[in-house]
Amino acid sequence: MLKIILHAQNPIMPFCETARDLRIQNSPLWLHQRNLLAPYATREMELKQGERMQPVREPTVVYRDNLFFDEFYINAFMEEAVKRNKPARAAFRSTDAAFREHALPLSTSYTPAGSLYLADLWYYPNGPTAGVEPLVIDMQAREIGYYHVPTYMGDQSGDLVFQVPLRAMLAIDSWVHVFIADMVFGQFARGARFEKRLKEDVGFKIRILGKAIYEGRQVLESSELVKVGKGCVIDPSAIIHGPAIIGDNVTINAGSVIENSIIGNNVNISQDVQVMLSVVGDGAFLPFRSALFMTTLMENSMLAQNTCLQMCVIGRNTFIGAGSTWTDYNLIPAPLRARDGNGKLNLSNRPVLGGCVGHNCRIGSGMIVYPARTIESDVVLAASDTRRIIDRDISFAESDHHHLKLAHLHQTPYHKDLKDKVESW
Numbered sequence: 001m002l003k004i005i006l007h008a009q010n011p012i013m014p015f016c017e018t019a020r021d022l023r024i025q026n027s028p029l030w031l032h033q034r035n036l037l038a039p040y041a042t043r044e045m046e047l048k049q050g051e052r053m054q055p056v057r058e059p060t061v062v063y064r065d066n067l068f069f070d071e072f073y074i075n076a077f078m079e080e081a082v083k084r085n086k087p088a089r090a091a092f093r094s095t096d097a098a099f100r101e102h103a104l105p106l107s108t109s110y111t112p113a114g115s116l117y118l119a120d121l122w123y124y125p126n127g128p129t130a131g132v133e134p135l136v137i138d139m140q141a142r143e144i145g146y147y148h149v150p151t152y153m154g155d156q157s158g159d160l161v162f163q164v165p166l167r168a169m170l171a172i173d174s175w176v177h178v179f180i181a182d183m184v185f186g187q188f189a190r191g192a193r194f195e196k197r198l199k200e201d202v203g204f205k206i207r208i209l210g211k212a213i214y215e216g217r218q219v220l221e222s223s224e225l226v227k228v229g230k231g232c233v234i235d236p237s238a239i240i241h242g243p244a245i246i247g248d249n250v251t252i253n254a255g256s257v258i259e260n261s262i263i264g265n266n267v268n269i270s271q272d273v274q275v276m277l278s279v280v281g282d283g284a285f286l287p288f289r290s291a292l293f294m295t296t297l298m299e300n301s302m303l304a305q306n307t308c309l310q311m312c313v314i315g316r317n318t319f320i321g322a323g324s325t326w327t328d329y330n331l332i333p334a335p336l337r338a339r340d341g342n343g344k345l346n347l348s349n350r351p352v353l354g355g356c357v358g359h360n361c362r363i364g365s366g367m368i369v370y371p372a373r374t375i376e377s378d379v380v381l382a383a384s385d386t387r388r389i390i391d392r393d394i395s396f397a398e399s400d401h402h403h404l405k406l407a408h409l410h411q412t413p414y415h416k417d418l419k420d421k422v423e424s425w
Contacts, residue, residue, distance in 0.1 A: 001059045003041035004128075005033075006120065007048050008066035008109075012175060013339055014358035014376040014393070015315050016414040019066035019172035023298050023316070024181045026262050026279050029172065030065060036074050037061065056127035064120035066109065068181040069169040070189070076137050076167055081123035084135070090121035090169065091134035098141035098165040102180045105349035108341030109171035119171065139165035142192050146294070147352055160351055164188045166196065173341030175356040175374065176348055178313050182296045187260055187277045190243050194225075229265065247282070261292075264299065281316065295354065304365065312354035315377060320357070321365035328354040328371050336372045339393075348372060355390075359414055362401075377414040 012019050020030040027035075034044075041061060047053055061078070069077075081088040092099040094115050104110065110117040116134050123135075145159030168185035170177060198205050212222040219225070225242025228234070232246060235254040240246070244258060247265035252258070255272040264282035269275070271288045278292040281299035286292070291308040298315050304322035311328050314320065329352050330336065338348040355369045358377030366383045369390040379394055380401035381387060387400065401410045 001041050001061060002056060002127075003037055003044040004053065004056075004060060004062040005044060005046045006062065006064045007046065008064050009049055010108075010173070010341060012172060012178070013343060014175065014356060014374040016358060016377040022172065022178060023279075023281055023296075024068050024172070024178065025186050026264050026281055029068060033063070033065065033067070033069075036069065036071050040078055053128065056124075058127060060122075060124045060127050062122040062124070062128065064109070064171070066172045067119070067121060067169065068172055068177075068185070069121075070167065070185070072193075073137060073139070073165075073167040073169045077121065077135065077169075078123065080137065081135055082125075084133075085125050087125070087129055087132040088123045088135035089132045090119040091116045091136045092119065092139075093136055096139055096141065097143075097163040098139040098168070098185075099170075101163045101349060102184055103170035103177075106174040106176055106338060106340040106346055107171055108173050119169065121169075137167060137169075139167050139169070141165050144188055144192065146188075162188055164192045166193055174339055175313050176338045176350065176353070178296060179294075179311065179353070179356075182279045182313075183277060183294045183311070186279070187262075187294075191260055194243050253288075298359075310354050311352060313356045315357055315359035315361065317359055318357055318361040318363070320363050321367065321383075323365050324363065324367040324369070326354050326369045328352050330371060338372045339374065360411070362410070378410075378412040380410055 008019055011017055012022060015022060022029055024032055077090055094100060094117065110119055113134065118134060122132060141163040143161045144164045145161050147160040162184045165185060166189065168189055170181060170185060172178060172181065208219060208224050211224045212219045215222055220241040226240050226244045228246045229248035231249040234252045237254045238252045238256045241259040244261055246263045247267065249265055250263055250267045252269045253271045256269050258275045260277050261275045262279045264280055266283045267280055268285045270286060273286045274291040277294045279296045281297055283300040284297050285302040287305045289305050290303045293310045295309040295312045296314065297303060300316055301314055301318040303309065303320045306322050307320055307324045309326050312326055336348050336350055336353050337345045340346040353372045355372065356374045357363065358375060360378050361375055362380045364382040367388060367390060373390050373393055375394045376396045378396050379399040382400045396415045401407045
């Protein structure tokens with residue numbers, strides 16, 4: 001089978017790069033797509049914008065490279081499409097709870113078609129042709145609570161909920177979609193599938209219980225649920241609850257707590273660190289008493305002591321200073337807005353949402369960041385009398401390093417052209 005990859009040209013802000021190069025579930029999106037389609041495709045072709053494709057006369061799968069899908073969705077789509085033996089395009093019903101609540105807001109990638117929304121994923125049994133029919137794959141959403149909100153904090157009481165899919169697919173058009181892919185469609189979905197299998201598969205349940213009894217551990221701490229890589233050093237007092245994946249050469253020190261998270265390779269986690277429902281990239285460093293909750297920390301980044309990130313997305317090679325506060329909830333329950341696929345502020349459909357920092361940023365200590373604010377790649381922010389509260393999005397042109405004599409020491413790989421212009425002002 002041939003695989004044809006269409007390029008999504010728009011960069012995802014504040015990262016200043018396209019979705020295919022961002023890490024989703026601790027893997028570059030393009031690599032994640034390739035691995036999941038490996039059982040179906042034997043060769044591939046990439047088409048840039050405006051490039052014409054040569055005629056093809058063989059089974060073909062076509063997709064845009066900003067799509068995140070898991071193995072359960074892509075397997076269901078391919079199985080049904082091959083069985084139909086007709087040209088098919090992935091589609092979602094407007095009533096699909098996971099799509100309506102999480103994938104559709106802030107997106108510009110879906111094509112409305114009556115009560116359906118069409119996604120950029122096609123299957124052709126004899127090469128691309130006209131006459132494609134929609135193929136709806138239900139994402140099998142399950143409602144799962146993640147926050148209990150007291151009545152004085154909002155206009156509604158009770159649990160805030162995610163619509164968690166057992167089969168996931170969405171287009172990455174906004175940084176919020178990175179959060180959705182990693183947390184709702186990633187960590188929460190993995191836990192939901194585990195709970196479903198535990199209830200329905202007696203053999204699986206017996207194996208889990210047997211392994212826990214044999215190892216003398218609680219069920220969530222057993223090796224069936226906590227996968228640990230090679231060369232790891234884990235203090236006996238550390239608590240790790242699964243489902244969790246720990247990469248190779250990871251150091252986890254005393255008093256640390258890790259729950260339902262993915263930890264990459266060569267990560268250093270110091271004393272009393274808490275990581276819950278989060279994704280930590282390769283080479284990251286978490287000093288003592290730092291914390292992540294439902295947060296993505298991409299590769300080679302550092303979160304300094306006494307700083308807690310909640311529902312945030314942090315790019316690669318970025319430093320977040322000590323004692324900073326990242327808020328995620330408006331004191332007055334006003335709707336939170338975020339940048340959509342066109343770069344415009346729009347309703348995020350998230351009552352609770354942290355901030356986002358691009359790649360190669362340096363954020364000083366003691367900052368207060370309002371909910372859903374973004375800081376563009378290559379930015380340096382130092383706390384001062386005039387800069388301590390971040391209440392709006394920060395662009396590269398507003399970076400503090402432009403005003404420093406030693407500005408040339410800060411490398412700006414994501415703004416090489418703009419750097420020259422700013423220095424000439």
